Amino acid sequence: MKKLLAILLAACLVFAFAGCGEKTSGDAIKLGGIGPISGAAAVYGQAVQRGAEIAVEEINALDGLKFEFKMQDDEHDAEKSVNAYNSLKDWGMQILVGSVTTQPCIAVSTESNADNIFELTPSASSTDVLGGQPDADGNVTIQRKNNVFQMCFTDPNQGIASAQYIFDQKLGEKIGVIYNSADAYSKGIYQKFMSKAKELGLNVVAEEAFASDDNADFNAQLTAIKAKGADLIFMPIYYTPASLILAQAAQMQYDVDFFGVDGLDGLLGVEGFDTKLAEGVMLLTPFTADAEDEKTQNFVKKYKEKYGEVPNQFAADAYDCVYAIYEACKAQNVTADMSASDICDKLVEQFTKADFKVDGLTGNGMTWSNTGEVSKSPKGMKIENGVYVGL
Amino acid sequence: MLKFKSLKKTTRTAVTSYGIILVAFAIMFPLQQFGLLSNAMAGQLVPICTYIVMAISLNLTVGVLGELSLGHAGFMSVGAFCGAITSSALQEVIPAAPLRLLVAIIIGGIFAGIAGLLVGIPVLRLRGDYLAIVTLAFGEIIRNIINCLYVGVDKRGLHISMKDIASLGMENGRVIINGPQGAVGITRISTFASGIVLILFTLFIVLNLMNSRTGRAITAIRDNRIAAESVGISITKYKLTAFITSSVLAGMAGALYAMNFSTVAAKKFDFNTSILILVFVVLGGMGNITGSIIATTILYMVPEILREFSDYRMLIYAIVLILVMLFTNSAKAKLFRERVFDFVLRRKKNEEEEGVKND
Known part of the structure; x- marks a missing residue:
């Protein structure tokens, strides 16, 4: 009997949610x-x-x-x-x-x-x-x-755009790349960057990968890239590993330019990160909250007020x-x-x-x-x- | 009603379990066909069927065999991905969707069964907490393996690699599983009817197993391992039987699940999913198959119903979980429920008697 009641209850529940579709209304x-x-x-x-x-x-x-x-x-x-x-x-x-x-x-x-x-x-x-x-x-x-x-x-487009940008602006003679091979985002950008770089004739001297989101030691990659004499490092990765790379490059006294994509947005907000290390880092991103134009300023102001x-x-x-x-x-x-x-x-x-x-x-x-x-x-x-x- | 009560307990369980499913089907199927269901409800039908099969099969391990398994979602993922591969690879060979789904479900079940055997042999030597922890680890291992699996199909057949898509060496083929992104571009062929059939099949297997000689041996192991061993029951054999049956059914549910969405990733079948299914089983009652069905249905629907509360949704869901737990387990609540049921029963009886008098 209990069980029968349970069934009834379940059936009632099921009915309660059946057929309550709403049609469009109003002027919005x-x-x-x-x-x-x-x-x-x-x-x-x-x-x-x-x-x-x-x-x-x-x-x-x-x-x-x-x-x-x-x-x-x-x-x-x-x-x-x-x-x-x-x-x-x-x-x-x-x-x-x-x-x-x-x-x-x-x-x-x-x-x-x-x-x-x-x-x-x-x-x-x-x-x-x-x-x-x-x-x-x-x-x-x-x-x-x-x-x-x-x-x-799209991920591939970021890679293509980065290669084009580096080429157009002549940002580096010898380019090193560090990417995360375990991440679809990073790997996708890296692959397209490489094919575009080849097409444009960019001189990529070193490609170094790491294979985990929580990798903390990049000395091996940096040493290898330094040995090849790269003057620009392309980092299609998220900002957390990037902050570590910047810190470790500074420790090695390796003076090199860095170039990243939208994953680097947020770099300045990393806790315990010395923002001086990020000086001179370049990134390709569609939006930064510090942009000077009126639209962005307005939006940032409203957002800050509200949230x-x-x-x-x-x-x-x-x-x-x-x-x-x-x-x-x-x-x-x-x-x-x-x-x-x-x-x-x-x-x-x-x-x-x-x-x-x-x-x-x-x-x-x-x-x-x-x-x-x-x-x-x-x-x-x-x-x-x-x-x-x-x- | 008296007749129903006088039935054997096992028959009663069978009648109620099959009954619930058939009644639910009889009500929901026409509604769905005539488009009378809300979109939200119609979209939940197949996932609910999947989770019911998952809960029943886990109940076999947890409730009947009495071993806590925390890696059930791992077997579901084996079934899901094997099913996805089968279905994609056979798209041209078997154009009829129901038949392809059936083949995919069977293949998914077989591979999950093999995984269950491989996992079961070392794991079932352990007991209690240790077994729980090792099943948890195996669930994670399965997930991580699938995370770096690349599978594609072209004219020459299946290509499998653990490195990347380029190493598949395909010509104008289709990628079926793309590493951490999982399977994308699955053709949706799961239907509510196929879900119901799978539940009925699961019930048939599990209930018959429970009521058989094997089932009694399994419960004997649960209740007293030493006594069971002393009367000559082979512990390993029966434990493995229950464990593998459970994983085969989970694999079948996984295949059904995968075919219901256009994409499925290994990340979905993590520890949290295993726990979710365990929650369904525990709240429905250990070893109680009917309970599993009802608990799964209600607990799956609650968060969706609570969408109206937006930000507080998951908070309310947690409270509902606690209340259900109290309601099903506290002594006072049990007493209260019995009183209510007694009251209803008595009224019913009185009415019936009156009916007889009036005649």
């Missing part, structure tokens, strides 16, 4: 966001949520289009991300900003592709998110998902995502009563137009190709007197 376009608000990657999800909220507030203060933004937690897990996506669909989501992290985004973009809901991810950087991109050997794993676009650089901290690149990307969607909606006369699928078709058309350009925090004149990748010029930054200065 419903923007959904998915990202890790809790768990190990919460920093990224929260930054995206806050950046997007600021943009939505600003847009709603203007006349014309209104947005309603709702962020759902995915705990940086593909399964939870799909659950979050489904619950946003029940809410009546018309456009998706997300997912924040790569793995969940691959899963969600497959779903959104099937449903034809427009998806612009602020920060999922793998090409698998977009699909349709062959790897170095011409293997295509995933077909192109036409409704998905990226706001951040009491300095925004990172994720927040800026999310802010730009909302504005890019806003511009596209305006251009296509999208209104709140359209279905998600109609909006998707219109936005895809608009995003792939050659003359559709968006100015944002992370770049001026951003355009998108029909591969889904963003094209924006990376900003070269240099650390001088403890702040980032444009090169």
